[in-house]
Amino acid sequence: MSSADPSTPFDPAVPPAVSGRVAERGDGWIELQIPGTSYRLRLVLEVQLDAAVGDKLSGTLHAAARRIDVISAGGRYVEPVSGRPRRLQGRVVGGHVASGLLYVHAGVPFVCNLTDGRQQVSDFEIGQLVSFDVEAGTVFKPSRG
Secondary structure (H helix, E strand, O other): OOOOOOOOOOOOOOOOOEEEEEEEEEOOEEEEEOOOOOOEEEEEEOOOOOOOOOOEEEEEEEEEEOOOEEEOOOOOEEEOOEEOOOEEEEEEEEEEOOOOEEEEEOOOEEEEEEOOOOOOHHHOOOOOEEEEEEOOOOEEEEOOO
16 A cells, blocks of 8 residues: 555454453463364453453454565464464455554454554555564453443
8 A cells, every 4th residue: 555544444443353262361361262263372461351261252462563574375374373373474454554553364363563663554455465473462452342
């Protein structure tokens, strides 16, 4: 994209959400089992969450993306399948230009904060296949209500 206009259709009002079940939990983290997949993602909690093992949750996954590469072929995935997300590959499904957030569906939807100062959300297009590492500390933000 060449325009950094935050009102473009590139900016959906709501980031993509994920649903799952609490597989495990600890002090300040949960492990979320994503239905229909083998994913058990260990995620940081920034707020108190009253959920027990087995409870259903929905919310958004927020990851700090290192340099993002546009690639020409491949699938959508999160590595590793179990544990803290370290690498994502998937399709750009949206973003918010003004806040520097790129929405990527890697088999599971993520909201990605760009950390490489040489890149901007407006450098990417919906539908592009991208691949990148993420920093430790992917955060689960529960949906309200």
